[in-house]
Amino acid sequence: MNTILIVDDDRNLRRLYQAELEAEGYRVVLAGDGDEAAKCVARELPDLIVMDIRMPQKDGLDAMAQILLDHGRVPIILNTAYSSYQDDFFTWAADAYIIKSADLNPLKNTIREILGSQPKSGAAPLDAVPRREARASRDSEKHG
Amino acid sequence: MTAGNSPSTGREAGSAERRILELSILYEVSRALQRTVDEERALHIILAGVTAGPGLGFNRAFILLLDEEAQALRGRMAIGPENPEEATRIWRHLSERHVSLGDLLHSILDDEIQKDRWINELVSRVEIPLGEGSNPWIRVLRSHEAGRAHDGTIQPHGIPIDDGMALTFGANHFAAAPLFLGDSDLGILIADNAITRAPIGEDHLRLLEIYAQEASAAIQNTRLYRKLTDQIQISEERNVTLRASQRQLLEVERLTTMGRLATLLAYRVRAPLANIGGFARRLSRAVPGEDARRNEVDIIVSEVARLERLVEEVLAYRRISKTEFRPTDVNALIRSVLITMHDEIQRNRIRPILRLQHDLPLVCMDELQVRQALMNLAANAVEAMPSGGALTIATAMGGDYLEIDVGDTGTGIPKQNWEKLFKPFFTTKTTGTGLGLAIVSQVVETHKGTLSFESLQGIGTCMHLRLALHPESRTPGPDCEPAAPFEG
Numbered sequence: 001m002n003t004i005l006i007v008d009d010d011r012n013l014r015r016l017y018q019a020e021l022e023a024e025g026y027r028v029v030l031a032g033d034g035d036e037a038a039k040c041v042a043r044e045l046p047d048l049i050v051m052d053i054r055m056p057q058k059d060g061l062d063a064m065a066q067i068l069l070d071h072g073r074v075p076i077i078l079n080t081a082y083s084s085y086q087d088d089f090f091t092w093a094a095d096a097y098i099i100k101s102a103d104l105n106p107l108k109n110t111i112r113e114i115l116g117s118q119p120k121s122g123a124a125p126l127d128a129v130p131r132r133e134a135r136a137s138r139d140s141e142k143h144g
Numbered sequence: 145m146t147a148g149n150s151p152s153t154g155r156e157a158g159s160a161e162r163r164i165l166e167l168s169i170l171y172e173v174s175r176a177l178q179r180t181v182d183e184e185r186a187l188h189i190i191l192a193g194v195t196a197g198p199g200l201g202f203n204r205a206f207i208l209l210l211d212e213e214a215q216a217l218r219g220r221m222a223i224g225p226e227n228p229e230e231a232t233r234i235w236r237h238l239s240e241r242h243v244s245l246g247d248l249l250h251s252i253l254d255d256e257i258q259k260d261r262w263i264n265e266l267v268s269r270v271e272i273p274l275g276e277g278s279n280p281w282i283r284v285l286r287s288h289e290a291g292r293a294h295d296g297t298i299q300p301h302g303i304p305i306d307d308g309m310a311l312t313f314g315a316n317h318f319a320a321a322p323l324f325l326g327d328s329d330l331g332i333l334i335a336d337n338a339i340t341r342a343p344i345g346e347d348h349l350r351l352l353e354i355y356a357q358e359a360s361a362a363i364q365n366t367r368l369y370r371k372l373t374d375q376i377q378i379s380e381e382r383n384v385t386l387r388a389s390q391r392q393l394l395e396v397e398r399l400t401t402m403g404r405l406a407t408l409l410a411y412r413v414r415a416p417l418a419n420i421g422g423f424a425r426r427l428s429r430a431v432p433g434e435d436a437r438r439n440e441v442d443i444i445v446s447e448v449a450r451l452e453r454l455v456e457e458v459l460a461y462r463r464i465s466k467t468e469f470r471p472t473d474v475n476a477l478i479r480s481v482l483i484t485m486h487d488e489i490q491r492n493r494i495r496p497i498l499r500l501q502h503d504l505p506l507v508c509m510d511e512l513q514v515r516q517a518l519m520n521l522a523a524n525a526v527e528a529m530p531s532g533g534a535l536t537i538a539t540a541m542g543g544d545y546l547e548i549d550v551g552d553t554g555t556g557i558p559k560q561n562w563e564k565l566f567k568p569f570f571t572t573k574t575t576g577t578g579l580g581l582a583i584v585s586q587v588v589e590t591h592k593g594t595l596s597f598e599s600l601q602g603i604g605t606c607m608h609l610r611l612a613l614h615p616e617s618r619t620p621g622p623d624c625e626p627a628a629p630f631e632g
């Protein structure tokens with residue numbers, strides 16, 4: 001069973017994602033901010049992280065950088081209400097960029113795609129998995 | 145107002161008495177001149193002072209002014225009767241009423257100016273080129289020296305009086321004084337006794353000369369004043385323009401702030417909307433289809449979807465300012481738009497029809513923008529077919545343009561809405577932003593294209609999009625090679 005870490009300061013969103021992803025057959029662990037996320041990664045060794053960007057204290061991009069440095073390659077999906085971060089160079093380290101939407105299918109499909117294409121990872125080099133083309137994520141941004 | 149002189153006044157007075165009279169004339173006239181800044185009135189006062197019985201007492205007076213542009217001395221204004229009969233009538237009238245010079249000048253200041261028509265027509269025809277150095281008037285103007293007719297010549301200049309001049313002014317009965325100030329020549333003041341044939345002596349000439357100096361200062365004043373008011377007006381106009389552009393700046397600033405606020409609001413609203421919609425979808429799946437509450441939950445789902453679209457439109461409208469042209473496979477783009485809209489198309493019982501030209505080259509465009517435009521057009525088409533229909537999307541090459549048609553078999557657009565169709569915030573839908581087609585037309589504009597449509601009520605609508613193959617310039621940009629044929 002794949003473990004997915006949800007990092008978001010929005011409690012309701014965490015609850016929604018947990019319910020929806022557990023229904024898809026994943027094990028779901030939760031973190032409310034970037035620091036908590038880093039600890040959680042060390043403890044739970046998730047197969048994939050869904051990461052919000054705007055959070056109090058450590059934001060998603062900082063948390064992502066730290067996790068990738070400390071733990072090597074973990075697939076990360078940035079999941080935010082803001083499309084503006086897409087131009088941020090740091091978001092390129094993520095595997096996908098998905099705009100928050102009531103329609104969770106784009107997120108679920110992307111998770112399935114990433115986990116499906118990936119051998120169980122632990123410490124693959126940073127560049128082992130190319131980032132999903134912006135097009136896929138932007139599609140969902142526009143019409144999710 | 146015509147004021148000719150009765151021949152008996154003033155000139156027979158004794159020397160001292162005459163001096164006092166002269167001074168009082170100058171005083172009255174200069175006082176009147178100080179009260180006006182209007183050249184027309186000032187000239188009239190000057191002429192009235194020359195001809196008034198209680199003034200200098202000449203029969204008629206003429207002012208010729210220098211016209212710098214035409215390089216000529218031009219007749220400007222005159223006072224005087226047309227013939228002895230008119231002169232007699234006026235003089236009698238004036239002497240019966242005992243009009244003083246002060247009263248006379250005041251009436252000029254306060255009343256409407258009445259010009260003697262005949263003599264003013266005469267003077268308005270006078271135009272002497274400055275080059276005519278032998279002309280007596282030019283000589284007076286340039287020499288700054290007054291002259292009078294005496295024994296067939298103008299003294300002291302010694303210029304013979306020709307027949308025309310003798311006929312107009314009387315052979316021995318006129319004088320002229322220069323109007324000037326410092327180095328600048330203004331014109332000349334001519335006075336005559338053509339009616340009474342009274343001789344003009346050296347003392348009269350001297351008085352006319354002094355008088356002309358006073359007149360020159362007055363004329364110059366009115367001109368300076370006019371120049372000043374002109375300049376004030378110009379600077380006021382500049383102020384008005386400045387204020388207007390200041391207002392425009394503020395307006396732009398206001399709109400920018402509003403745009404920023406709208407963007408911020410849209411971003412902030414997105415997360416809670418996603419939560420509401422996400423939970424509503426879960427609920428909808430949990431409630432059995434036959435349960436009446438299922439319908440109500442689905443309303444929440446579709447309303448949230450609407451709100452999300454609205455948020456997206458607001459953000460898209462802001463995004464158009466950033467443009468990135470890349471070679472794009474348009475047919476693939478259209479297919480992906482239809483895939484994204486799959487649910488909506490199914491739900492509304494729409495049959496999608498694609499008529500895509502299969503060997504279309506890659507076309508230089510901002511893919512995100514064109515996708516947004518196509519989404520908006522397709523969404524409009526779907527909404528125009530509430531009871532189902534066919535959505536047709538066609539592509540074709542037409543010269544330097546890529547053509548995309550989006551057609552529906554819907555209700556059609558009422559004629560009265562045709563003109564407003566592409567204006568921002570125009571909408572016929574209760575939940576629309578009115579930005580949909582405004583975005584499309586902006587996208588078309590950035591792609592140097594055109595947007596047109598045909599619509600028949602009850603039959604349907606077809607939107608025609610034409611996008612330039614190389615929208616950035618005539619020569620394609622560095623990351624936009626000439627369109628290559630695209631297979632597949």
